[in-house]
Amino acid sequence: MDIQKRLFEEWEKACAQFRSSFEEAGIARVPVPDLEVSGKKVRKMGICYYPGGKYRNGCVQVFAYVVSAWNEEEMLNTIKHEIAHLISYYFGSKGHDKIWKNVFIALGGSGNRFASSKALHPDEMRSYKIRKILYKCNCMSHEITIRTHNKIKKGFKYQCRVCGGKISEVVDPDRIMC
Ligand SMILES: [Zn+2]
Ligand SMILES: [Zn+2]
Secondary structure (H helix, E strand, O other): OOHHHHHHHHHHHHHHHOHHHHHHOOOOOOOOOEEEEEOOOOOOOEEEEOOEOOEOOOEEEEEHHHHOOOOHHHHHHHHHHHHHHHHHHOOOOOOOOHHHHHHHHHOOOOOOOEEOHHHOOHHHHHHHHHHEEEEEOOOOEEEEEHHHHHHHHOOOOOEOOOOOOEOEEOOOOOOEEO
């Protein structure tokens, strides 16, 4: 599967699907976001950046190891998950709220905030567990080094640079957030 191509196709499909909703909301044109396949090694499936800052039109990224065709269905679900973030953003959504969920389902996604642990190859799962600790805020998951994790335990304040929220440790590390 050509992931880059798929990202564009799914984005176009989503925009067409929500065209009348955008019109009703008075949004004439939704700019095409950056659609990227990232080679970064982070313990998540995908990420969405809202417009502004580094990405003027927003950005949807999926991570390369997800794209290794280990689980095509989960990968497609991830693409829909992240695109749903950007679409619902234009309707006032932040993070994994009800608006996002409805859009995600409308796009044919699972509606679940977390991907199945089967989405990652077992080898990948193992390697990520050792080095990093999974935290989350209101909008995404965060890869925290052991060093930072220890600092947080001692009272260091770590804020998400996207939503500004506090992050907290994910108790069940087998569940991956997108
Ligand atoms: Zn956040
Ligand atoms: Zn998400």
